[in-house]
Amino acid sequence: MDLAGKKVIITGVSSGIGKSLVEQYLEKGSIVCGLGRTDPTISNVNFTFLKTDIRNFNEVEHSISKFLKNHEGIDILINNAGMGSFGPVEDYSIDEIHEMFETNVYGTLYTIKLAVPIMKLKGRGHIINISSTAGIEGYPQVSVYGATKFAVKAISQSMYKELRDFGIKVTCVYPGSTKTDFFKNIDAIVPHDYMLMPKEVASMIVQATETSDNFHQVNIEVRPLRPKGPAK
Numbered sequence: 001m002d003l004a005g006k007k008v009i010i011t012g013v014s015s016g017i018g019k020s021l022v023e024q025y026l027e028k029g030s031i032v033c034g035l036g037r038t039d040p041t042i043s044n045v046n047f048t049f050l051k052t053d054i055r056n057f058n059e060v061e062h063s064i065s066k067f068l069k070n071h072e073g074i075d076i077l078i079n080n081a082g083m084g085s086f087g088p089v090e091d092y093s094i095d096e097i098h099e100m101f102e103t104n105v106y107g108t109l110y111t112i113k114l115a116v117p118i119m120k121l122k123g124r125g126h127i128i129n130i131s132s133t134a135g136i137e138g139y140p141q142v143s144v145y146g147a148t149k150f151a152v153k154a155i156s157q158s159m160y161k162e163l164r165d166f167g168i169k170v171t172c173v174y175p176g177s178t179k180t181d182f183f184k185n186i187d188a189i190v191p192h193d194y195m196l197m198p199k200e201v202a203s204m205i206v207q208a209t210e211t212s213d214n215f216h217q218v219n220i221e222v223r224p225l226r227p228k229g230p231a232k
Ligand SMILES: NC(=O)c1ccc[n+]([C@@H]2O[C@H](COP(=O)([O-])OP(=O)(O)OC[C@H]3O[C@@H](n4cnc5c(N)ncnc54)[C@H](OP(=O)(O)O)[C@@H]3O)[C@@H](O)[C@H]2O)c1
Pocket: 011, 012, 013, 014, 015, 016, 017, 018, 035, 036, 037, 038, 052, 053, 054, 055, 079, 080, 081, 082, 083, 084, 103, 130, 131, 132, 133, 174, 175, 176, 177, 178, 179, 180, 181, 182, 183, 198
């Protein structure tokens, strides 16, 4: 699919994978709308930022309605906004558990709930959900974050079967460790250059949305080649 002029909504655009996605879709000539709490201050006529806390359904609804007043339809929705911390479940406060689920799972469901009827009207669309390798397998200290990312996988696996007959593609992306601000709340891991780079994950996603109309990539698992550096 030619991405020029396509309408793309991306959540969580202030840094990391989301910011790289905005830059790469703008390079392709897409019309990009970023929903998030922090404005990435990208100056481009094809970019709009709408301040939105993804955990708040009313804010998400308001932003998507605002976008639709100026643009007809949504071609691509990328559920990228997310956060995480690692540790034993018993050390988490209930508020911290809720925050992670509200951001990573509820936020994803909110945008999907609003975008799917719009995509169904057009008989086409592509939803990308960002899970994690922690949404494929369990890791110690990753029970809470992993639970949210397994949920994102569950949403994606159900929705691709539910939506494909309507011409809507659903792709779930499972990145391994990526050098972003994600690790700001995780003292045990210091981001380094053997991790994936956000622009590499973003370019895999952009490519997935360029595929021809008759197929979709259901799962994209992408991991660093040498996560701990060269073998010694
Ligand atoms: N980095 C990794 O190793 C890795 C691996 C697998 C999957 N992922 C996933 O990849 C996605 C992107 O993360 P990243 O690595 O690029 O980290 P990042 O640089 O921290 O980006 C996360 C983005 O989400 C936004 N966000 C967080 N809470 C939000 C909220 N309540 N409402 C709106 N926006 C919110 C953040 O902006 P504000 O805080 O300014 O709102 C930021 O723009 C996340 O879903 C993450 O779980 C990351």
